[in-house]
Amino acid sequence: PNAPLVLGIETSCDETGVGIVRGRDLLANTVSSSMDEHVRFGGVIPEIASRAHLEAFVPTLEQALETAGVTLEELDAIAVTAGPGLAGALMVGVSAAKALALATGKPLYGINHLVAHVSVGLLHHDGAAVAGGLLDADGRAADGLGALLVSGGHTEILRVGDLAADVALLGATIDDAAGEAYDKVARLLGLSYPGGPAIDAAAQGGDPAAFRFPRGLSNAKYMGSAEEPGKHRYDFSFSGLKTAVARVVEAYEAEGEEIPVADIAASFQESVVDVITRKAVLAATENGLNTLLLGGGVAANSRLRELAEERCAEHGIRLVVPPLSLCTDNGAMVAALGARLVSGGIAPTGLEFAADPGLPV
Ligand code: KG4
Numbered sequence: 001p002n003a004p005l006v007l008g009i010e011t012s013c014d015e016t017g018v019g020i021v022r023g024r025d026l027l028a029n030t031v032s033s034s035m036d037e038h039v040r041f042g043g044v045i046p047e048i049a050s051r052a053h054l055e056a057f058v059p060t061l062e063q064a065l066e067t068a069g070v071t072l073e074e075l076d077a078i079a080v081t082a083g084p085g086l087a088g089a090l091m092v093g094v095s096a097a098k099a100l101a102l103a104t105g106k107p108l109y110g111i112n113h114l115v116a117h118v119s120v121g122l123l124h125h126d127g128a129a130v131a132g133g134l135l136d137a138d139g140r141a142a143d144g145l146g147a148l149l150v151s152g153g154h155t156e157i158l159r160v161g162d163l164a165a166d167v168a169l170l171g172a173t174i175d176d177a178a179g180e181a182y183d184k185v186a187r188l189l190g191l192s193y194p195g196g197p198a199i200d201a202a203a204q205g206g207d208p209a210a211f212r213f214p215r216g217l218s219n220a221k222y223m224g225s226a227e228e229p230g231k232h233r234y235d236f237s238f239s240g241l242k243t244a245v246a247r248v249v250e251a252y253e254a255e256g257e258e259i260p261v262a263d264i265a266a267s268f269q270e271s272v273v274d275v276i277t278r279k280a281v282l283a284a285t286e287n288g289l290n291t292l293l294l295g296g297g298v299a300a301n302s303r304l305r306e307l308a309e310e311r312c313a314e315h316g317i318r319l320v321v322p323p324l325s326l327c328t329d330n331g332a333m334v335a336a337l338g339a340r341l342v343s344g345g346i347a348p349t350g351l352e353f354a355a356d357p358g359l360p361v
């Protein structure tokens with residue numbers, strides 16, 4: 001049988017994404033972001049994101065169809081992110097997908113956003129496999145596969161056995177997402193939004209050891225041991241770190257002294273990246289995961305890439321970093337998982353499902 005032609009729709013946060021794949025081949029990946037509209041607030045405002053999705057959806061869809069050179073009639077299925085994410089934002093994509101499915105009679109699949117992030121490992125992009133044999137054609141991991149997803153909306157460690165049937169959440173943030181922490185701390189330091197790239201750049205000229213900021217959920221009480229894991233062994237917390245940075249900034253302001261932005265940025269970044277990479281590598285070694293796939297917008301971070309490379313190499317873990325356009329939120333990852341479900345003969349979700357902001361993996 002021919003590889004299925006699938007359209008994927010992603011609207012869980014501030015990116016309106018429409019991707020088209022034929023089996024494992026990426027035909028189009030069009031993304032429109034409302035990031036610019038959130039700049040003056042220093043973070044994603046859900047109401048604004050929802051409205052932006054409404055405005056961007058049809059042009060983004062048309063652009064993707066044009067790029068792929070296909071029509072809606074030719075599709076084998078439509079896939080859409082059902083959750084987790086922002087309620088109103090998800091509803092726009094789910095409603096649009098249902099309308100398309102109803103009008104065309106195509107089967108519709110509701111997709112988990114986190115599993116979709118990992119599904120980019122199925123794709124071939126620019127003639128090469130994104131993750132070189134990481135996942136077989138059926139979406140099963142060849143051997144132990146883990147994923148580290150770090151973005152403005154979520155921060156998780158996953159264990160992936162089979163994209164369609166066996167994905168487990170090993171750890172997640174209990175408060176802010178990593179990217180959200182970058183955005184909030186950038187604001188404290190008077191840097192621009194989004195904060196990640198701004199802090200990454202500012203940190204280049206700073207001393208990462210200038211301040212010793214807290215590593216959330218890293219003490220014995222939360223970590224426990226390999227034999228008796230603590231409740232939060234693989235979990236993250238960034239709100240205490242943000243508060244610690246705020247205290248330092250306030251102290252400089254109170255003294256009327258110039259804030260050492262580069263040193264604070266570098267020290268903050270070191271704290272985030274140290275704890276993320278340490279816990280990800282720990283989760284991988286303790287769960288027999290010998291490959292780690294990186295996803296989410298924070299995957300762009302230079303220090304995260306550097307330390308992840310270093311620590312994965314030390315532990316014999318293969319690190320896979322997809323092209324950035326497939327790390328950030330996009331429709332191609334949703335289409336990739338949709339195509340895998342079609343190929344696997346898995347029944348469509350149908351039209352009777354709702355967007356679920358808290359959808360578990
Ligand atoms: O996955 P993504 O594009 O979208 C959502 O989360 O919706 O991730 C965006 C996040 C933002 O919080 C941004 O500050 C962060 O990724 N980010 C970075 C870097 N580039 C983007 N964080 C750290 N270092 C970077 N170089």
Ligand code: ZN
Pocket residue numbers: 113117151153154296328329
């Ligand atoms: Zn995401």
